[in-house]
Amino acid sequence: MTTASIAPSATTVLGARVRDGGVSFALWAPRASRVELVLVAEDRTQANRDLARGDDGVWTGHVAGIGAGQRYGYRVHGEWDPEQGARFNPARLLLDPYARAITGGVDYNGPILDHAPGSPEVPDRTDSLLAVPLSVVVADTPPPEPIAAPVPRDRTSVYELHVGGYTRLHPLVPEHLRGTFAGLGYPAVTEHLRSLGVTSVELLPVQHFVSEPFLVGRGLTNYWGYNTLGFFAPHAAYCSVGTQGEQVTEFKEMVTALHRAGIEVILDVVYNHTGEGGHTGPTLAYRGIDHRGYYRLTDDQIDDYDVTGCGNSLDTSNPGVLRLVLDSLRYWVTELGVDGFRFDLATTLIRDQRHHVDHDHPLLAAIAEDPVLSGTKIIAEPWDVGPYGYQLGAFGEGWSEWNDAFRNTVRDFWRGHTHGVRELATRLTGSADLFEESGRDPSASINFITAHDGFTLRDLVSYDGKHNEANGEHNADGADDNRSWNCGHEGETDDPGVNALRHRQARNLMATLLLAAGTPMITAGDELGRTQQGNNNAYCQDSPLSWVHWDTADDWADLGALTRELLALRADSPLFQATRFRHSEPILDARGRPSGRKNLAWFGGGPEELTEVEWGDGGRRTLGLYLADDTPERDHDEAYLIWFHAGADPVEVELPAGPWAKSYTVQAHTGETGELPDEQVDAGRRLVLPGRVVVLLRVG
Template identity: 65%
Template structure:
């Protein structure tokens, strides 16, 4: 099957007093361009096919805002993966703008209600969205500096839900691209240290029929229909191309504030669902070309759980995805992508997972795409779909091992601290460098941080599936009471636990990702699958945030500490190697070590102690020393600070306890410190009072017996196994 020899002819492009339209449909027998008027009347124009399967026509006097679609003719032969039906008006896969949604009561199926394999001949034009001719405009202002991934603080947010209730955003802009980039919103983001915003899907998407049938709608947006078009409903002023301009203006405002923009992209499946679903675009152009099919070619081979799987084993389909990615970088100004169910994108023609897939080679070698960030959700639902830690140095990946462990640690469901050290260090058991690990405790899918400490059980009744949807493995702890509580002690503990989540996340090597509103105490009322809740359940409640300022303040402090201290965001894995000064001389300090709290470093028996609840992490370089204590225990614990050879004195710069639980003023080397229960304590060292590096004999004087002799090299979690 031929692929486009020049994909630049695809889509609709204004030129020379008219517009050129192009569509790749290599197995079609005839293609008509349907020019649609605002009253839905149409004029059809026949297109000519080239040897590469691309159909092209130039039409005079077409201007921006023109609505259009395609009618694609060919055999109706489901057994050959051909479901051509010219009665169905199809969207342009390369459309830069799309008008609206779908009338699910209209004739949108390519088959009859009686049989999925008998064609329906009713015209769908009155029930489907239209493609829009868009004039080319300048790209957004680029960001002054795209930062290394390790410097990013990623903020996952929903365009609509973040400002739908924002009191400082003008009402007519709430829930829009313009609202998200409103000055008051950007001021909040920069104040809490966010430098990278990751937008839940903004490719134009539609709802699934079964959701609409329940009176709900797809809210998250993981049901894409147009890979080049910003979602029309998020525009404050129109849907016939205005959404392109408003999106670009939003990106410019973020870039001026020093905030990178990442898109959560869904190339693994489309909003058409399985072959029994609506035919709106790709299936009508060529079922077997765009989608993975079973061996009989009649049914979709689904590894996404969404009814279909996009066939990236087809070079022409892969080229469309590459063109889409380049478009969003070069024309729409974005700085990177998070790929939903990314494993689907690297399946071969036999549906097997291939880590040497052409998709990965394309990302690595493309002069545009190799310069931006790529984050994989490293799994799908198919065979061997779980690919965490296998994506290589060109990628970062969501780290679900981090999520699961940190949740378990703070609810007391772990033994010892062995794995804690591994996760805090950037998960070197999984990845080749710290920046490959996207650390998160929650995401859009699941409980918010507040709900993690409020509910043991999901509360998804509003989704109208009898609470059967959503995960039952939440690893949450309600702090002793299910649901919202009036008990001050319960609420104080919940605040404290969320602060522990944030502090752990922001002091871990790797890349922190927080969900919008977690720093404001956002709740979804126990709903852990709010994909269909375009309602206050999902929207950020800015009034409620006034009761959670302790989280906002802590997030601000933690972000600043992370920005100011490189040892909290290393670019390579740190080991117990001696730190050298500017002249290459030893300082007597080490890059990383783990402290037991008894005056020395962790020994083998400490790592194997299943009852241990405390771990200290010491990091240093030529200019700084940082010490973070993690105590998940329910009781306070006395620890001994390192000797003066490691640091002269310590200042507490952040903590998750109550103010009266921690001491004021500098803390002397080798002094005792009481770690409050369930707390994280962050100390910054004063290196001006560090004595000269000790001789080997002197060094032995301040080591514990467990560290002397052949086991002296501070035993790491890996060597303790």
């Protein structure tokens, strides 16, 4: 009998629930021959109770006289047959996959492998009780306050942050709250987010995670959190007051605080793999419950079929595993109040039983049809490391996607490594080539220039190469294709000319991100000039190297002010809230006749629109983007001309006249004070664009 043929019934409630004067337990383990519930006391003594098996492979039992705060685990019995994907070993105390709270970490020197060291085919029968984290019973409590006004997709701006590192050094957050859920919900922090103008925080993983053994061996930890162990449990180390369920309460309080500030909460979730690694790694939950059931295996049924690069891949083609993912998502929305999800390595989640990418996968259909999930923001990282894993643009209606094509094009443009401006124009207008055919609008494109993975914005303009020596891998880890430019000096310098250029380039990159059609994503601290000293893979650096340093805000006030100004513009102007792709449609006058203007036009410095020859000029470094309102219910009185000039030298452009405009006024720019005129400029006049600049002109 295969696990794929048995799934929990639709009415089965899995996990631990406080009810009827005690707690009911339910674990899906269809290939097990016996399951013991282990109740663990404060002194770590254990009381074992056998559970009863149902026809759907779910083992259940009710224990009277216990309640919230009870610690527990499971011992799952069955055949030890690694060649059949069966690694049952009741000496391993296992976490409940549905545990709503988990006590803490792992003793990596303890008996956490299911096999004898160096012999994965031989079981180790040493009890793991004292070396592993425990599941905790959590009672139902009211969910957080919902956000008063959900943010439409076309008005969304995302701020990607790390719960631990964001407030660790915040001077206004009480020391005992720094680096916690409570710290992120502290008034000084929510006020910064509100005043910055972002609408949504995207939290790096907060589902309970552990570190990889090889990192612990180096004295490091998994800082980012992309090594999930419990898909229902808020990460225990982010709680300021305890790990016996207090983390659930504190998470809810954080969500309420952010919602009261008008900020949505989006979670970066890692359902593509777990923290158990490959079959030679620790057995803490899923492998011990059913290795073949939870994970994708190679044809020999021994090794994990790894399309994540993390040792294992969760098998969502198995209905029981798919149920786990969907139940987890619903729980975070209905009980913990979150507003959406970003799926790490999302392609893994839509692979079928043969490990092929399947765009008719049941996961996609279930999310689209689910009354809870279909109303949330759903974002894909549209790739994994397996065959045909790169799926940018393919996730379809209802999904937004991280757009690395935007990142690469914009980085290349500002460092002078593009062939002309044709692709830049496509990225600036929402990447219709990727998203329009599937019926989506520009908001489907999550535009970003930096993210947690890679250089910060400051480092992008300060380093040509990575400097990851602190990670202990001889600088061999992390990406080599950074598309960065150090502005003439590698790393920090006192040279005022180099530093001025770096500020200018950082402003150019930020302005390009915030003026482009699509959903912008800012990496936390970029507006403050955060640096990781050239480390582009700081996943294992829970240290000042990764934390946000709030004392850099004054030195980078120019970047912070520009970020606020342009986020406010996006919030106020319908032109920057694109609900459809523009294709240079003509704007009609009051009588319904063509006015001579278009809702989108491109200029290169002359009075007329760019010609095909000019589009093909590989050396072009100047592009003018004209945007005009053509919404029928409005008066068509809002229009902008935005110049993107990446050349090092100034260039003179003629401001389009005739039907395009009567006058132009500089509303924002990335240059220095006095480089551009403050007064209104008549259409048809010439304007000198200083070298390396973005200029936003309001059309009069």
